[in-house]
Each structure stands twice: as C-alpha cells, then as structure tokens.
Amino acid sequence: MSAVLEAPRAAAQGSVPIIELRGVSKRFSNPLDFAGRLVKRLGVKVREDVVHAVDGVDLSVRKGEVVGLVGESGCGKSTLGRMVAGIMPPSDGQVVWRGQDLTKLSGADAKRAKLRTQMIFQDPYASLNPRLKVAEIVGEAPQYHGLVPRGGLEAYVDDQLRRAGLDPSLKRRYPHQFSGGQRQRIGIARALAVQPDFLVCDEAVAALDVSIQAQILNLFMKLRRELDLTYLFISHDLGVVEHLSDRVVIMYLGRVVEEAPSEEVFARPNHPYTRALLAEVPRIEARKRVFAGVQGEIPSPLNPPSGCHFHPRCPFAFDRCRAERPALKQVAPGHRSACHLNDAA
Amino acid sequence: MSAVPASAAPGAPTLEVRNLRTHFLTRAGVVKAVDDVSFTVRSGKVLGLVGESGSGKSVTGFSILGLVDPPGRIVGGQILFKGQDLATLSEEAMRKLRGNRIAMIFQDPMMTLNPVLRIDTQMIETVLAHARVSREEARQRARDALGQVGIASPDERLRSYPHQFSGGMRQRVAIAIALLHKPDVIVADEPTTALDVTIQGQILAEAQKLCAQTGTALVWITHDLSVVAGLADDIAVMYAGKVVENGPVEQVLDAPLHPYTLGLIGSVPSRNRRGEPLRQIPGMTPSMLNLPAGCAFRARCPRAEARCAEPPPFAEYRPGRFARCIHPHEEAVAA
Numbered sequence: 262m263s264a265v266l267e268a269p270r271a272a273a274q275g276s277v278p279i280i281e282l283r284g285v286s287k288r289f290s291n292p293l294d295f296a297g298r299l300v301k302r303l304g305v306k307v308r309e310d311v312v313h314a315v316d317g318v319d320l321s322v323r324k325g326e327v328v329g330l331v332g333e334s335g336c337g338k339s340t341l342g343r344m345v346a347g348i349m350p351p352s353d354g355q356v357v358w359r360g361q362d363l364t365k366l367s368g369a370d371a372k373r374a375k376l377r378t379q380m381i382f383q384d385p386y387a388s389l390n391p392r393l394k395v396a397e398i399v400g401e402a403p404q405y406h407g408l409v410p411r412g413g414l415e416a417y418v419d420d421q422l423r424r425a426g427l428d429p430s431l432k433r434r435y436p437h438q439f440s441g442g443q444r445q446r447i448g449i450a451r452a453l454a455v456q457p458d459f460l461v462c463d464e465a466v467a468a469l470d471v472s473i474q475a476q477i478l479n480l481f482m483k484l485r486r487e488l489d490l491t492y493l494f495i496s497h498d499l500g501v502v503e504h505l506s507d508r509v510v511i512m513y514l515g516r517v518v519e520e521a522p523s524e525e526v527f528a529r530p531n532h533p534y535t536r537a538l539l540a541e542v543p544r545i546e547a548r549k550r551v552f553a554g555v556q557g558e559i560p561s562p563l564n565p566p567s568g569c570h571f572h573p574r575c576p577f578a579f580d581r582c583r584a585e586r587p588a589l590k591q592v593a594p595g596h597r598s599a600c601h602l603n604d605a606a
Numbered sequence: 607m608s609a610v611p612a613s614a615a616p617g618a619p620t621l622e623v624r625n626l627r628t629h630f631l632t633r634a635g636v637v638k639a640v641d642d643v644s645f646t647v648r649s650g651k652v653l654g655l656v657g658e659s660g661s662g663k664s665v666t667g668f669s670i671l672g673l674v675d676p677p678g679r680i681v682g683g684q685i686l687f688k689g690q691d692l693a694t695l696s697e698e699a700m701r702k703l704r705g706n707r708i709a710m711i712f713q714d715p716m717m718t719l720n721p722v723l724r725i726d727t728q729m730i731e732t733v734l735a736h737a738r739v740s741r742e743e744a745r746q747r748a749r750d751a752l753g754q755v756g757i758a759s760p761d762e763r764l765r766s767y768p769h770q771f772s773g774g775m776r777q778r779v780a781i782a783i784a785l786l787h788k789p790d791v792i793v794a795d796e797p798t799t800a801l802d803v804t805i806q807g808q809i810l811a812e813a814q815k816l817c818a819q820t821g822t823a824l825v826w827i828t829h830d831l832s833v834v835a836g837l838a839d840d841i842a843v844m845y846a847g848k849v850v851e852n853g854p855v856e857q858v859l860d861a862p863l864h865p866y867t868l869g870l871i872g873s874v875p876s877r878n879r880r881g882e883p884l885r886q887i888p889g890m891t892p893s894m895l896n897l898p899a900g901c902a903f904r905a906r907c908p909r910a911e912a913r914c915a916e917p918p919p920f921a922e923y924r925p926g927r928f929a930r931c932i933h934p935h936e937e938a939v940a941a
C-alpha cells in the first residue's frame with residue numbers, strides 16, 4: 262500500500278459523512294409528443310413516459326475519501342452526481358450535507374453548501390463560457406462570493422491557475438485558444454477558486470488522450486493531498502476508478518448493485534453484473550485473449566425489467582429474481598451487494 | 607468478380623501500406639495528416655493502429671478506402687491490396703472494391719446506416735450492388751449476417767429502422783453490413799469507443815470470430831492500448847502523422863523501442879501502483895500545422911538530444927521491429 266493513501270484513508274475512518282443520500286430517487290417524465298397529446302385530449306388514457314434515472318439509492322461519502330462511481334451509459338451516474346452536488350433536487354429521499362438536509366437548509370447555508378461542492382464535467386469546452394477570458398472564468402465566482410481580498414483578484418487568479426498547472430501569463434486568452442487538456446485545467450481552476458472541499462468529477466478525463474489523462478489524474482491526486490479534498494469520481498473507465506478510488510460504487514439501471522473498498526471489489530466482486538463487467542474490461546496485460554461479451558442488451562430505463570434489473574442478462578437468474586428487488590446487503594465488512602444469491606448461501 | 611486481376615502477386619500480404627502520405631492543402635497551410643505510414647496485414651490477422659487524437663488514424667483508414675475528399679489528397683506512397691496499388695486505381699474501379707472486397711466500419715454507425723430506410727432495404731441493396739443474386743437470396747444473406755453478429759430474431763429486426771436500435775445494436779448492424787460480402791480487408795475506425803464495456807466485449811468477440819473464420823485482414827483503429835493488447839496480432843503506433851513504431855503486439859508492449867510508445871504504456875493506470883502518481887508524458891500533442899523539424903516527439907522526449915533535430919529514419923532495429931527514433935530503448939524496459 263502506498264504511503265500517499267494511508268493518511269487520508271485513516272482520516273476517513275469513523276468521521277461524519279460529508280454527504281449522505283437516503284433513499285434518493287430521481288424520475289424524469291418525458292412530455293408527450295403531439296400525437297400523444299392529441300389522443301389524450303380525445304379522452305384516451307395515455308401514460309407519460311417516466312424514466313427512473315435513480316431509484317432508491319443510499320450512499321455516503323466520508324471526508325477525505327475518493328469514491329468511484331461506475332456503470333454503463335444511462336444508468337444514472339450523472340443524475341446521481343448532480344443530486345450530490347446539490348444542483349438537482351431529488352424526486353424522493355433526502356440529500357444530507359454534513360448532517361443537514363440539503364433541501365431544508367436556509368438560503369445562506371444552502372449557498373455555502375453549494376459552493377463547497379463543485380462539479381467538473383467531461384466536456385471542458387461546453388462548460389466554459391467561450392466569450393469570457395480565462396481570468397474572468399476563474400475569477401468571477403470567488404469575487405462575487407467575497408472570497409477574494411480587495412485588490413487581490415489578480416494574484417488570486419494567478420494562484421488558482423498555477424495550482425491547476427497553467428501558466429498565468431495565458432489568462433487573457435479565450436477557451437478556444439487552449440487544448441483539451443488545458444481546458445480541463447481551466448475547469449479545475451474555476452472549481453477550486455471557490456474553495457470547495459468536495460469535488461464531483463463527472464467523466465472528467467473521458468475526452469482526453471491517455472498521456473494527457475495521466476497528467477490530469479495526477480493533478481487530482483496532488484490536489485487531494487494539498488487541499489484535503491473529497492471526491493465522487495464518476496467514470497465508465499474501471500482502470501481509472503481502480504487507480505484512484507478508496508471505495509467503488511457500481512450502478513445498474515438506476516440502482517446501486519454493489520459497493521466495497523476498491524481492492525475488495527476488484528479482487529472479490531460479488532454481484533454477477535460486477536463480475537461480468539470486470540471480465541470484459543480490456544487489460545493491457547492481456548495478450549490475444551478471447552472476448553465473450555455479456556449476453557443481451559442494456560434494457561431501456563423506460564421499461565426496466567421486474568425484480569432484479571439484471572435478471573434478463575444474468576446467467577444465475579432464478580424465479581425470485583424476476584419477482585423481487587434484491588436489497589443491498591452486507592456480504593463482508595464494508596462490502597455490500599444486491600443479489601438474491603447471497604441469501605441462498 | 608473481384609476487380610483485382612488474377613495477376614495479384616501470390617503469397618503477397620492482403621494489405622500492405624507503404625510510405626503513405628495524405629496531405630490537406632488548406633488555406634492556413636499544408637496539414638500533413640498522414641506523412642509516411644507503413645504497415646502490413648496478412649489474411650486472418652488483426653493490426654491495431656493506435657495513436658492520440660489527431661495523429662492521422664482516420665485519414666489513414668479513409669485513404670485505404672479511397673474516401674479522402676479535397677482538399678485532402680494522397681500525395682505519396684502505395685496501398686497494395688494483394689499486390690495491386692489502390693492509390694493508382696480509378697474511382698470506378700475503387701467503387702467496385704469498396705463495400706465488396708474492402709469495407710469500413712465507422713465510429714458512428716450512422717455513417718453507414720441511412721436513417722430513413724428500413725434495415726432490410728439497406729442490406730439487400732448492398733448485397734445487390736456487388737452480387738448478381740435474386741432478391742430472396744439477398745434477403746437470406748442479410749438475415750445470416752445479422753445472425754452472425756449476434757442479433758436475435760433477425761427476421762423481425764430486418765423490418766426495423768435504425769432509430770429503433772440501441773447504439774450497440776446499430777453498430778452491430780453496421781458491422782453486419784460490412785460483412786455481407788466477406789471482404790478481404792476491413793478497416794474498423796474506433797467502432798467500440800462509444801459503447802459500454804459489456805457491449806464492446808460482444809463486438810470484439812465478433813471481430814475475432816470473423817478473422818478466424820473468413821480470413822479477413824482487419825485494421826482496428828483505436829486510442830485504447832488495452833483493446834489492442836487483447837485483440838491484435840501486430841501494432842502500429844502513430845504520432846503526428848507518422849508511424850513511429852511497428853511490430854508484433856507482445857513484443858511492442860513488453861519491450862517498446864520508441865520513447866513515445868513507452869510513455870503511452872506507462873501512463874495506463876493499471877501499469878502504475880494504485881494511488882501513486884501515474885507516469886505521464888509531459889507537454890502537449892503538437893499542432894499539425896507547424897510541426898517542428900526533425901523528430902516531432904522531441905519537445906516531450908526524455909531521451910532527446912541534438913541529433914533529434916534531424917528527421918529520424920524508420921528503421922528495423924530487430925527483425926520485424928521498426929521504430930522512428932535515433933535513440934531507441936535497447937532492451938525490455940519496465941513500462
């Protein structure tokens with residue numbers, strides 16, 4: 262084990278969760294199309310499509326932890342990340358921030374909570390205002406929120422840029438004058454400028470080339486040490502998650518199916534979906550391996566399978582799986598999994 | 607049937623790209639998108655073509671298929687298909703080969719699929735374009751091809767439109783279309799990059815089966831070294847328009863010659879101890895418009911020296927192992 266991880270992990274033990282989700286769900290209803298509205302007006306009963314993007318999730322993140330969130334496209338990772346960051350209210354359940362319900366916080370407290378949790382997105386270009394210079398992008402929010410001493414903005418912005426690995430002499434430029442990796446650094450500088458202690462990174466390195474991706478991941482790890490940051494790190498890249506995370510949470514179709522310390526999940530995956538996922542991850546150590554693929558399609562979240570969502574693709578499915586949703590239960594210390602097979606054993 | 611004359615050299619590799627140069631003559635200057643690319647793919651083998659964004663992988667693929675549009679132009683080199691140079695072929699002759707003996711799979715399956723036509727219409731037309739068979743026979747072939755890529759109830763699926771499929775299924779349909787004529791060469795340009803791991807596994811499995819069963823030579827373009835490690839026989843690494851290293855996968859990944867290859871392998875997270883800083887390549891990929899003279903990797907290379915200001919030759923340092931570096935790594939380096 263590396264010394265780097267030792268300290269924050271020890272700190273994480275037993276401390277209050279920085280954020281806690283309790284039975285959180287998010288539903289989106291897709292408005293009816295024209296034909297749908299028409300027949301509805303004629304008195305025909307039509308159901309609006311409802312997507313259960315996140316379906317009854319419990320999750321807690323302790324101070325100093327890096328929690329990796331993985332799962333296939335559309336399983337609800339971004340939606341969960343937005344609720345954690347407080348920029349999207351849940352349809353059901355509670356988001357508890359340092360022991361307080363985020364939805365019940367007063368104006369000033371809610372604002373403070375929001376500032377201290379910042380989100381970093383996949384596409385650095387889309388998340389930066391193309392008409393603002395880098396200095397404005399980074400300096401705007403901290404100035405507005407009174408985090409900068411009078412007359413100190415210039416120096417403050419320079420510090421933020423330097424910390425994110427950017428040359429402050431470039432601060433009069435516009436986002437389009439930077440490469441993808443540099444833009445992601447601008448996004449990181451902007452997020453850190455409001456002095457957060459919790460970062461939600463949503464596919465933050467997915468758009469970057471491998472060699473640049475390594476630079477940005479290293480920056481995240483360095484900032485974690487220097488600023489004592491906590492991360493929710495959303496990624497579909499299991500290699501990245503394994504490298505970075507203390508704990509890994511795996512989602513399938515809106516639900517958490519497994520959760521465990523990183524080493525544990527990669528060494529002893531419990532849930533059949535996790536096992537299938539790990540088996541398919543391409544590894545650079547492999548040579549001329551035979552691929553198999555998990556059978557079947559990822560089901561539509563509009564019409565999820567009954568019981569355990571994974572049952573149509575699961576090689577171990579039995580009757581109960583089609584009828585009953587498996588609860589997330591402890592299978593080893595700190596290791597939880599939602600599969601009926603664990604009851605049979 | 608084949609547009610390639612019987613005179614095609616016997617025993618020649620299915621595809622041999624030699625010193626290919628494809629440039630774009632833009633107003634801002636000449637973009638040397640592909641500037642000395644060489645590799646060979648034999649029947650039933652997979653070549654992994656890897657490199658970072660903008661390094662010229664797709665333009666290499668388009669060049670092989672004769673799909674480079676102005677202001678782009680093949681300005682040098684040869685593309686030998688069973689010994690015959692495609693770069694000199696007429697557009698008419700190339701059209702006969704394309705989709706028939708040589709096919710391409712794109713990252714976005716909608717480059718292949720027409721959104722307003724049913725799948726059966728598209729597939730049957732493709733069959734009839736190159737084979738003199740009845741419509742019923744064409745439908746049969748289409749159905750078989752869908753079954754081959756693991757699409758359940760192909761008869762029903764044939765009557766669907768592309769939007770009725772998930773992304774992974776659309777890509778499998780595009781692959782099925784590429785398979786229709788059992789081509790000798792398939793160029794697959796990042797066909798699984800947008801897909802989930804579990805679906806990617808299905809498609810990689812199909813690709814492997816295809817090469818083994820029909821002897822198709824496959825060029826698999828990707829930026830993901832881990833995919834290449836499991837899938838390919840040989841690997842060609844591109845940097846700024848040039849192949850900088852080329853050789854058998856296990857040799858290149860275990861003992862890279864070129865400092866860039868070594869850097870790429872080193873920055874893969876699983877090659878690093880958990881939680882420790884990743885080895886990283888410093889600096890940025892250079893702009894293709896004003897590349898430095900000499901080795902394009904010079905500004906980022908830990909082994910650079912004065913001589914690197916001269917263009918390094920693409921030399922065979924060990925049997926079957928090529929690298930474009932005057933100071934290659936001598937022996938297996940722990941990457």
Ligand SMILES: Nc1ncnc2c1ncn2[C@@H]1O[C@H](COP(=O)(O)OP(=O)(O)OP(=O)(O)O)[C@@H](O)[C@H]1O
Nearest residue numbers: 289290312314333334335336337338339340341562
């Ligand atoms: N604003 C919205 N309105 C309607 N549906 C939405 C909205 N946002 C997300 N969804 C749906 O909710 C589900 C979960 O989406 P989400 O973006 O959270 O997935 P994800 O896991 O982040 O996927 P990806 O890996 O592709 O980013 C999807 O089916 C998506 O279509």
Ligand SMILES: Nc1ncnc2c1ncn2[C@@H]1O[C@H](COP(=O)(O)OP(=O)(O)OP(=O)(O)O)[C@@H](O)[C@H]1O
Nearest residue numbers: 630632637639658659660661662663664665666894
């Ligand atoms: N039509 C064009 N006009 C001018 N330059 C072009 C054109 N098409 C491609 N290029 C340039 O050619 C170079 C190689 O592009 P190419 O698409 O082959 O890269 P790639 O390796 O496939 O990258 P990616 O991984 O992002 O797909 C790039 O610098 C690109 O900007």
Ligand code: SF4
Nearest residue numbers: 569572575582600601
């Ligand atoms: S609950 Fe049943 S279907 Fe779901 S993962 Fe477990 S065995 Fe498979």
Ligand code: SF4
Nearest residue numbers: 901904907914931932
């Ligand atoms: S030629 Fe020189 S600069 Fe280029 S890769 Fe080799 S050592 Fe590095």
Ligand SMILES: [Mg+2]
Nearest residue numbers: 338339340463
């Ligand atoms: Mg997302």
Ligand SMILES: [Mg+2]
Nearest residue numbers: 663664665795
């Ligand atoms: Mg490309």
